Amino acid sequence: MLTLYRLGACCATGGATLLAAALFAPGAVAAARTPARPPSFSPGDTAQLVQDTASAWAISQGSGVTVAVLSTGVDPNAVGLKGKVTVGANYINLPFPAPVSGTTLASAIAGSGPTAGSVLGPLGRAPQAKILSIRVWPDANVPGAQAYRNSQPEWQTTDATAITEAVDSGAKVIVDDLVGGLPSVAMEDAVQYAMSKNVVVVCDEDPPADDLDGLMYPCALPGVIGAATVDLPGLPPPSPSAASPANETILVATPGNQLLASGPEGAGYVVQNYYSSLAWLAGTAALIKSVYPNLAPALVARAIALSARDHPPGGYNTTIGFGLINPDGALQQASALSKLGDTAAPGPGVVDPSARLVSGPAPGVIDAVHHSTAKLAAFGGTIAFGLICLILAAVLAWRWRRPAAATPAPAAPLP
Numbered sequence: 304m305l306t307l308y309r310l311g312a313c314c315a316t317g318g319a320t321l322l323a324a325a326l327f328a329p330g331a332v333a334a335a336r337t338p339a340r341p342p343s344f345s346p347g348d349t350a351q352l353v354q355d356t357a358s359a360w361a362i363s364q365g366s367g368v369t370v371a372v373l374s375t376g377v378d379p380n381a382v383g384l385k386g387k388v389t390v391g392a393n394y395i396n397l398p399f400p401a402p403v404s405g406t407t408l409a410s411a412i413a414g415s416g417p418t419a420g421s422v423l424g425p426l427g428r429a430p431q432a433k434i435l436s437i438r439v440w441p442d443a444n445v446p447g448a449q450a451y452r453n454s455q456p457e458w459q460t461t462d463a464t465a466i467t468e469a470v471d472s473g474a475k476v477i478v479d480d481l482v483g484g485l486p487s488v489a490m491e492d493a494v495q496y497a498m499s500k501n502v503v504v505v506c507d508e509d510p511p512a513d514d515l516d517g518l519m520y521p522c523a524l525p526g527v528i529g530a531a532t533v534d535l536p537g538l539p540p541p542s543p544s545a546a547s548p549a550n551e552t553i554l555v556a557t558p559g560n561q562l563l564a565s566g567p568e569g570a571g572y573v574v575q576n577y578y579s580s581l582a583w584l585a586g587t588a589a590l591i592k593s594v595y596p597n598l599a600p601a602l603v604a605r606a607i608a609l610s611a612r613d614h615p616p617g618g619y620n621t622t623i624g625f626g627l628i629n630p631d632g633a634l635q636q637a638s639a640l641s642k643l644g645d646t647a648a649p650g651p652g653v654v655d656p657s658a659r660l661v662s663g664p665a666p667g668v669i670d671a672v673h674h675s676t677a678k679l680a681a682f683g684g685t686i687a688f689g690l691i692c693l694i695l696a697a698v699l700a701w702r703w704r705r706p707a708a709a710t711p712a713p714a715a716p717l718p
Contacts, residue, residue: 343556348613348627349537352558355612356428359630365429365589367596370412371469373462374405374480377436381406382565383414383424384434391437392468394461397447401567404442404578408480409434410565411574411582412589424570425563428586428630432593435474437465439481459487462521466493470500475592477504478585479521484511486520498526503588503600508532509577510548516621522552528588528604531623532559532580541575549621554604555611556623557583587630591637598641606636 369389378401379388388409393399409427413434416426439461441448462481469477477497497504506522508529522529532547534540538560545559557580566572574582584607591603598606610632611625619625649655 344535346537349535355629355631359590359634362634363590363593365432365593368589368593369433369435369474370476370585370589371435371474372405372409372478373437373439373465374408375440375442376402376405376438377409377434378402378406378567382570383410388434388436391435393438395438395441397441397445402442403566407564407566407572407574408578411562412585414565425565428582429589432589435472439465458483459490463489463493466497470497470502475502476585476588480507482507482519490521491524494521494524498600501599503603505584505588507577507581508548515546516549518550526600528554530555530557530580530584532576535560545576551621553621553624554608555625555628557628583628587628587633590630591633595637595641598637602640606633606640610636
């Protein structure tokens with residue numbers, strides 16, 4: 304799904320704050336750049352996002368929330384993830400070497416940062432969250448992975464089963480890294496089940512090369528949150544920069560710039576493009592669920608949308624949604640939304656729910672179309688007579704066919 308680049312060493316300078324180390328650690332990757340996504344944001348927007356993240360972490364870092372990562376699996380011994388990973392089901396009947404994609408994604412979401420072995424190690428967007436690992440697709444280096452993908456297995460069923468498992472296992476945020484061009488009834492049911500249990504589902508907006516703006520599932524299902532991927536100035540750029548879809552599944556824009564991450568062999572990895580974007584989105588949802596665990600997924604999405612900065616003209620477009628993600632603002636909006644009740648508070652201008660909304664007596668039975676009783680009787684008699692004629696015709700036809708069917712057919716002449 305995402306190309307990962309292993310770095311030989313981490314070059315971040317000492318003395319930087321943990322946040323700056325996670326966001327601004329240098330580490331250029333030698334690779335040809337494809338044309339970057341159109342620049343829509345300024346260095347000031349980048350600095351504001353750093354401040355918004357720091358302010359959000361002063362409120363919550365995701366403690367008490369389990370984020371289910373539906374991907375290639377997560378190494379529970381990776382730097383910054385030890386003691387934080389619960390290993391769930393493996394739905395892929397292939398060899399299971401140390402998983403790279405799922406581990407780096409989980410690290411970018413919930414890596415706990417510096418450890419004794421990695422002073423400036425990776426720091427996730429919700430560094431105190433826990434991870435539930437569910438394997439739903441194989442890493443590219445797994446023997447048989449290409450044949451598995453070419454066989455087009457029932458991935459929708461796998462995805463639906465994994466979503467249901469994540470909900471039943473107590474996850475409050477589900478990160479779905481298994482996407483495709485067609486949904487299924489099982490997938491739709493699983494997403495609605497997650498919504499009914501107040502579980503937020505975020506999706507990997509990774510479009511196919513032949514349909515960059517096409518709808519992907521479960522991203523396009525009601526209630527699932529997706530984000531556009533943008534490049535912010537001042538942060539390590541992705542290399543290369545991948546295209547981001549433009550469609551109505553986009554809620555907000557999130558950075559696709561490189562983030563430090565841990566993999567099976569240590570902390571020298573980065574994630575970028577869709578995985579970075581997904582980490583920002585999932586991490587912000589985890590921060591909200593940490594403070595407001597009972598907030599409905601629709602209100603979590605609303606908090607993220609209402610708090611976005613740098614709104615496009617008109618307030619929304621399919622390229623960057625409602626604007627750039629704002630973790631601190633999302634928490635503030637969630638606080639306001641959490642106070643909303645199911646009914647309006649009594650007071651001037653508020654009508655009691657038991658009161659009638661119209662004055663006067665209740666209307667009686669409404670006869671919308673009036674017909675003469677004599678005409679109705681005549682029509683009914685005609686219909687009954689027609690039915691009797693049809694029955695008689697069917698009986699006579701059956702009686703005429705039976706003797707013919709019983710008569711032996713003449714023998715065919717011999718050659």
